[in-house]
Amino acid sequence: MIKVDNISKSFGGTLALDRVSCTVSEGSIYGMIGSNGAGKSTFLRVLSGVYRPDSGSVTVDGEALWNNPSAKGKIMFVPDELFFLPGANMKRMESLYASLFPRFDKKRFSELTEAFRLDPKAQINSFSKGMKRQAATALALAARPDYLFFDETFDGLDPIMRHFVKRLIGEDVLDRGTTAVITSHSLRELEDTCDQLAMLHRGGLVLESDIQDLKTDKFKIQVAYREEIGREAFADIDVKHFSRQGSVINMIVSGDREKTVEKLKRLDPVLLEVLPMTLEEVFVYELESLGYAYGENDIEGVLK
Numbered sequence: 001m002i003k004v005d006n007i008s009k010s011f012g013g014t015l016a017l018d019r020v021s022c023t024v025s026e027g028s029i030y031g032m033i034g035s036n037g038a039g040k041s042t043f044l045r046v047l048s049g050v051y052r053p054d055s056g057s058v059t060v061d062g063e064a065l066w067n068n069p070s071a072k073g074k075i076m077f078v079p080d081e082l083f084f085l086p087g088a089n090m091k092r093m094e095s096l097y098a099s100l101f102p103r104f105d106k107k108r109f110s111e112l113t114e115a116f117r118l119d120p121k122a123q124i125n126s127f128s129k130g131m132k133r134q135a136a137t138a139l140a141l142a143a144r145p146d147y148l149f150f151d152e153t154f155d156g157l158d159p160i161m162r163h164f165v166k167r168l169i170g171e172d173v174l175d176r177g178t179t180a181v182i183t184s185h186s187l188r189e190l191e192d193t194c195d196q197l198a199m200l201h202r203g204g205l206v207l208e209s210d211i212q213d214l215k216t217d218k219f220k221i222q223v224a225y226r227e228e229i230g231r232e233a234f235a236d237i238d239v240k241h242f243s244r245q246g247s248v249i250n251m252i253v254s255g256d257r258e259k260t261v262e263k264l265k266r267l268d269p270v271l272l273e274v275l276p277m278t279l280e281e282v283f284v285y286e287l288e289s290l291g292y293a294y295g296e297n298d299i300e301g302v303l304k
Contacts, residue, residue: 001023001024001025001026001060001061001179002023002024002047002058002059002060002147002179002181003023003024003058003059004020004021004022004023004024004047004056004057004058005021005056005057005058005059006019006020006021006055006056006057007019007020007021007046007053007055007056007057007058008020008053008054008055008056008203009039009042009046009051009053009054010054015203016039016042016203017039017042017043017046017053017203018202018203018204019056019204020039020043020056020200020203020204020205021056021205022198022205022208024179024181024196025179025195025196026177026179027173027177027178027179028173028179028180028195028196029169029170029173029179029180029181029182029193029194029195029196030179030180030181030182030194030195030196030197030198031181031182031183031184031190031193031194031196031197031198031211032181032182032183032197032198032199032200033183033184033185033187033190033197033198033199033200033283034183034199034200034201035200035201035202037202038200038201038202038203039200039202039203040151040183040200041079041080041151041183043200044077044079044149044151044181044183045077045079046058047065047075047077047149047181048072048075048077048149049065049066049067049068049071049072049075050077052066052067053066059071060074060075060147061074061146073101074145074146074147075145075146075147075149076101076140076143076145076147076148076149077149077151078136078137078140078148078149078150078151078153079151080151080152080155082132082133082136084124084125084132084135086125087123087125088123088124089119089120089121089122089123089124090113090118090119090120090121090122090124090135090138091120091121093124093135093139094106094109094120094139094142097109097139097142097143101143101144101145103143103144103145104142104143104144105142105143105144106142108141108142108144109138109139109142112137112138112141112142112168113138115164116131116134116135116137116138116161118131118134118135118138128156129155129156130156130157130158130161132156133154133155133156133157134157134161134165137150137165137168141168141169141172144176145178146177146178146179147178147179147180147181148169148172148178148179148180148181149180149181149182150169150180150181150182150183151183152183152184152185153165153169153182153183153184153189154166154184154186154189155184162189166189166192166193169182169193170193182194187278187279187280187283188279188280190211190279191211191278191279194211195210195211196208196209196210196211197209197210197211197279199283199286201286206286207286211279217254217255218240218252218253218254218277218282218285219252219253219257219274219275219276219277220250220251220252220253220274220275220276220277220281221249221250221251221252221253221260221264221272221273221274221275222248222249222250222271222272222273222275223248223249223251223264223269223271223272223273224247224248224249224269224270224271225247225249225267225268225269225270226268226270228247229249229267233267234251234263234264236263237251237253237255237260237263237264238253238254238255239251239252239253240252240253240254240285241285248271252277252285257274260274261274
């Protein structure tokens with residue numbers, strides 16, 4: 001288990017992480033999304049011991065992470081900006097990783113290299129962006145770490161390879177009890193892959209929830225009545241967002257669906273629809289509630 005306790009990190013006076021606390025359960029896939037510049041990459045670098053937090057702490061299985069080779073040895077971090085030895089091929093990188101990670105599985109690495117259809121003798125700098133991501137993934141999985149961190153996990157991968165990588169990560173979690181932390185701009189990928197989802201915005205953790213809870217806690221309602229009704233009529237309902245288009249009222253509501261529907265039916269609606277929210281809609285709503293949004297006026301200003 002990883003425990004993050006109130007960590008902050010600044011660079012040249014710019015706050016990248018602001019008092020972030022969370023717990024990553026053992027044997028789970030923990031996904032992280034956020035606005036651009038939210039601090040996701042910084043978070044993973046602190047989580048892997050690359051950066052030392054200015055304040056707060058990170059513990060891995062009860063051990064302090066910073067300056068602790070034993071704790072760091074349990075972690076494999078695949079960054080957004082990949083690095084390979086100059087002129088190296090897969091065979092040379094295999095030798096490097098085998099010397100650094102005692103549990104490196106050469107047989108597994110060979111199987112993954114073949115599965116990704118990578119030429120083990122070709123220079124990696126000749127690979128495409130997606131092929132380099134595949135090479136890094138093969139090295140990480142073959143190292144057999146207890147904790148796998150992927151920054152922008154699916155960047156550069158085509159749909160077939162994205163599905164294959166998701167399956168590989170999932171199998172590692174199920175078969176070995178690995179704990180994975182992944183970031184991605186693709187909410188769809190995280191929805192299909194993760195057990196938990198966290199959202200960063202301006203360096204702060206603004207949301208953390210199990211995927212299923214996140215998808216069921218909030219929902220959309222479209223309702224219309226014979227007479228015009230204002231927001232005050234729904235005072236006993238936890239309305240997060242309220243708008244009107246003609247006679248139809250659109251609301252985002254949090255709470256129990258059945259009880260909410262019962263309350264709305266008491267007002268005798270002529271139209272009542274309850275719709276689930278996608279993760280993308282939850283993400284957009286949460287950021288808009290924090291003032292992070294671009295409207296038509298913003299777009300028109302850029303286009304002028």
